[in-house]
Each structure stands twice: as C-alpha cells, then as structure tokens.
Amino acid sequence: MKYYLKASTLLLLLFLATSCKSLDIKKITSKIDTEIGSDSSEDYFQGVLIYDLKSRDTIYSHNSNKYFTPASNTKIFTLYAALKTLPENIPSLKYIAYKDTLFIEGTGDPTLLHPYFKDSSALKLIKKHNHIALHLNHFKEERFGPGWAWEDYDSYYSPERSGFPLYGNIVDIHMTDSLMVTPKIFQDKVVPIDYIRNREEEKNVFYFDTSRKDTLSVPFKVDTSLTKGLLETVLQQQIKIVAEMPSLIKKTLYSIPSDSVYKRMMLESDNFLAEQLLILSSSTLSDTLNSGTARRYVLEHYLSDLKQAPRWVDGSGLSRYNLFSPESMVAVLTKMVEEFPQDRILHLFPLGGVSGTLEERFPGNPGPYIYAKSGSLGNNYCLSGYLITNSGKTLIFSFMNNHFIKSGAAVRRSMQHIFEHLRDNY
Structure with a gap:
C-alpha cells in the first residue's frame, strides 16, 4: 500500500509539473500569437521558429517550413560552411618553389592587404624570391553572384569576387590637404567632381566630391593585368603570369586566425568576406576556385538532413534568388553549438x-x-x-519577415516585444 501511495504521489506531482509547464508555454505562445496576428502584421509574410536547445522542445512555430528571402541571414550558412571546411588559420596562398622561380596561386583569401586586416603573410613569402610566376586561371566564378543588382557595381557593399583579391577589391578615397587614394595605383584615376556614380561601370575611373568629409569606398574592376600591377607595385619587382602551375605538390601558406575573419563578416555583415570565404572553402576541396563547389559539398555532406533543402546561390545574401526556411536556419544554428563550443559561436555573432x-x-x-x-x-x-533568457535557458530562433511595405523599424519593434517576452517569462 505504501509503495502504491508513493507511486501515485509521484505520478500526481509529475502530472502537475507537466500541466504547469504546458500552461506556461501556452501563456507564452498566446502572447506571440497576438503579436503575430495583429492588424499591423497581417499584410506581409512572417515565419518564426523558436526552439529550446536543452529540452529539444519547439516553443513556437509559425510558417517555419515555408521559404523566405533571407538577405544576410545567408551568412549563417556561409559561417557554418567555413567552420566545417577551413582550418584554424586562413589558407593564404598555394605555392611551388621550382628551380629559381616561386609559382603562386590564390586561394580566395580576402585578407591580403585588406584595409581592416592588413595581412601581409603572402608578401613576406614572395619577397624571399627573385622570380615570381602568378597563376590565376583556376578561378572559375563570375565576378558578381546570380541575382545581384546590376546598379550596385560601384557600391561599397558589392565588391567583385576574385581568386587573388587585394585591398579587399576596394579603393578608398578621402580628402585631407590633398586627395588620398589607396591603393595608390588609382591616384590618377580619380576625377574630383560630384557625379551621379562613384565609378564608370566597365573601367576603373572614379568620381569623388572633394567637399565630402568621410572616406568613399568604391569597388574596383578586377582583371589579370590589374592584379599583376598591384602586386608588382607593392613588391617592387616584376611578376610573370603563367597559364598553369608545375605538376608538383603544392604547399599552402597559412595566415591570420580564421575566427577573426568570421567575426568581422558577421558583425559588419561584410558581403565581400562572405563571398570570399566560400571561394576559400572551395580551395580546400578542389584545385578550382568556385563557391558553388563549397555550397554543394556542405549541403551534401553536412546538411543533407535539412527538411527543406535551401536554394543557396551566394555567400552574402545579396541575391534575392536565395530561399531558406526558418526551420533550416534553426537547424544550422543548432548544429553550430552542438559541433563547436557554444562560447566560441556566440562570440562570432553581433x-x-x-x-x-x-x-x-x-x-x-x-x-x-x-x-x-x-x-x-x-x-x-x-x-x-540565440536568445538567453533571464532564467539562463538558451533559445534558438529564426524570425523572417518578407514583403512588408511599412518601415523596418515598426517590424523590429514587433519582434522586440516577442523577444523581451521570451526573455522575461521562459
């Protein structure tokens, strides 16, 4: 009898605890339903998934299996691809020392002479040799991603993709006592007038209003002769362009910690870094530089279990061709903190x-x-x-809003009400 009473008591307590938890969840989801279903939200498309990492419970789901245009949320997939395919330090260069010549080819490393990273690891190696041969033919990629807006060619957020990027593929122009241009090779290519565009579309002629106080950053148009010229200028030595590398084993030179690039990409939503990271990933998988190789590999080998296979066409999210579901976003975010230390992952996010x-x-x-x-x-x-509640729980979420015509600030206010409710009550 005593055993029966104890068992009954435990069952009752378990039932009450479960009931209380169900009531709490229902109260939380009711508040979210009210916000999602408000008059201010009824004329655009929303998808939400909120997931409790520890309990493996779905807290809330709304259109979570539908496809959305993710914009820079695409960089979450790019980050995961880089984490899975790249080593601790960036592969900066592949090279072969043969006879009296150093043969080099790029990996897509975006940090060489980049205005933020200012990495010169590759230059230090190259300067040790008197004869340099540069191979560029292994880059098999369009300069712009599919679906990118054509008119963005002269905007700072849309640099061209390339196999051997230098200076972030960007020209920086500002006015002090005189016109300052970096890289200096473009000094005489800047026309000091106020003009509707920052650069000619098909050539490296730039326009700068000398009355502006800030720095103007403009993508330059990349080609083989320019890459050769930029390298020769900084190295102060001649470089030969070659059609292929010798048929020998290539060595890889490594540079700065990879996490420093990931963090910059995520914090600043840097499109150039995102695109180049996928190209860089492809350099570890093949002798050919192509971001599609990296995307396909990651989807086939690490993300084949996604319930909604994404349409993933670039690294940055500049393309409106990208299509992802909130469920896929949450799945990848979950994989990140399960496969890598959570503190490391959180440190990479804004x-x-x-x-x-x-x-x-x-x-x-x-x-x-x-x-x-x-x-x-x-x-x-x-x-x-990731959302850390006041009770210390980690929630993984994806909140996607498409096709609204009101202000983005109003959309974010509605989201903030939901996030704060979860923070304070879950």
Missing part, C-alpha cells in the same frame, strides 16, 4: 545593443541577451540566432 549591426537594436535590460545575425533587403528583414 550582440544586441552592443556590437556590429545590432549595436543600436534589441538592447538588453539590464544586460544583452540576443546573439544574432540580421538580414535586410528592400521590404525584408530577418533575424536568426
């Missing part, structure tokens, strides 16, 4: 109210609680990442 593209958005009270990647294109705003 922190709400503190850093990167979230510095002025989704602040905490009293402290920050959201680690997430935003994504915005005209009429679209998405946010996916």
Whole structure:
C-alpha cells in the first residue's frame, strides 16, 4: 500500500509539473500569437521558429517550413560552411618553389592587404624570391553572384569576387590637404567632381566630391593585368603570369586566425568576406576556385538532413534568388553549438545593443541577451540566432519577415516585444 501511495504521489506531482509547464508555454505562445496576428502584421509574410536547445522542445512555430528571402541571414550558412571546411588559420596562398622561380596561386583569401586586416603573410613569402610566376586561371566564378543588382557595381557593399583579391577589391578615397587614394595605383584615376556614380561601370575611373568629409569606398574592376600591377607595385619587382602551375605538390601558406575573419563578416555583415570565404572553402576541396563547389559539398555532406533543402546561390545574401526556411536556419544554428563550443559561436555573432549591426537594436535590460545575425533587403528583414533568457535557458530562433511595405523599424519593434517576452517569462 505504501509503495502504491508513493507511486501515485509521484505520478500526481509529475502530472502537475507537466500541466504547469504546458500552461506556461501556452501563456507564452498566446502572447506571440497576438503579436503575430495583429492588424499591423497581417499584410506581409512572417515565419518564426523558436526552439529550446536543452529540452529539444519547439516553443513556437509559425510558417517555419515555408521559404523566405533571407538577405544576410545567408551568412549563417556561409559561417557554418567555413567552420566545417577551413582550418584554424586562413589558407593564404598555394605555392611551388621550382628551380629559381616561386609559382603562386590564390586561394580566395580576402585578407591580403585588406584595409581592416592588413595581412601581409603572402608578401613576406614572395619577397624571399627573385622570380615570381602568378597563376590565376583556376578561378572559375563570375565576378558578381546570380541575382545581384546590376546598379550596385560601384557600391561599397558589392565588391567583385576574385581568386587573388587585394585591398579587399576596394579603393578608398578621402580628402585631407590633398586627395588620398589607396591603393595608390588609382591616384590618377580619380576625377574630383560630384557625379551621379562613384565609378564608370566597365573601367576603373572614379568620381569623388572633394567637399565630402568621410572616406568613399568604391569597388574596383578586377582583371589579370590589374592584379599583376598591384602586386608588382607593392613588391617592387616584376611578376610573370603563367597559364598553369608545375605538376608538383603544392604547399599552402597559412595566415591570420580564421575566427577573426568570421567575426568581422558577421558583425559588419561584410558581403565581400562572405563571398570570399566560400571561394576559400572551395580551395580546400578542389584545385578550382568556385563557391558553388563549397555550397554543394556542405549541403551534401553536412546538411543533407535539412527538411527543406535551401536554394543557396551566394555567400552574402545579396541575391534575392536565395530561399531558406526558418526551420533550416534553426537547424544550422543548432548544429553550430552542438559541433563547436557554444562560447566560441556566440562570440562570432553581433550582440544586441552592443556590437556590429545590432549595436543600436534589441538592447538588453539590464544586460544583452540576443546573439544574432540580421538580414535586410528592400521590404525584408530577418533575424536568426540565440536568445538567453533571464532564467539562463538558451533559445534558438529564426524570425523572417518578407514583403512588408511599412518601415523596418515598426517590424523590429514587433519582434522586440516577442523577444523581451521570451526573455522575461521562459
């Protein structure tokens, strides 16, 4: 009898605990339903998935298996691809020392002479040799991604993709006592007038209003002769262009920590770094540089279990051809913290109210609680990442908004109400 009473008591307590938890979840989801179903949200498309990492419970789901234009949320997939395919340090260069010549080819490394990283690891190696042969034919990629806006060619956020990028494929122009241009090779290519465009579309002629106080960053048009000229200028020695590498084993030169590039990409939503990271990933999989190789490999080998196979066409999310579901976003975010240390992953994401593209958005009270990647294109705003509740639980979420015509600020306010509700009550 005593055993029976104890068992009955335990069952009752378990039932009550489960009932209380169900009531709490229902109360939380009811609040989210109200926000999602409000009059202000009824004229655009929303998808939401909120997942409890520890309990493996889905807290809330709304259109989570539907496809959305993700914008820069695409960089979450790019980050995962890089984490799975790249070593701790960036593969900067592949080379063969043969007879009296150093043969070199790029890996797509975006950091060489980049204005932020200023890495010169490859230059230090090259300068040790008197005869340099540069191979560029292994880059098999269009300069722009599919679906990119053609008119963005002269915008800072749309540099060309390339196999041997230098200076971030960007020209920086600013005015001090005189016109300052980096790289200096473009000094006489800058026309000091106020003009509707920053650069001619098909050639490296730039326009700069000398009355502006800030720095103008403009993508330059990449070609073989320019890459050769930029390298020769910085090395102060002649370089020969070759059609192929010798048939010998290539060595790889490694440079800066990979995490420093990932963090910069995620915090600043840097499109150039995102595109080049996929090209860099392809350099570890094949002798040919092509971002499609990296995307296919990651989807086939690491993400074949996704319930909604994404349409993934670039690394940055500039293309509106990209299509991802909230469920796929949450799946990849979950894989990240299961396969790599959680502290490392959180460190790579913008922190709400503190850093990167979230510095002025989704602040905490009293402290920050959201680690997430935003994504915005005209009429679209998405946010996916991790939410740490006041009770210490980690929630993984993806909140995707497409086709709204009201302000993005209004959309974000609605999202913030939901996030704060989860933070305070879950």
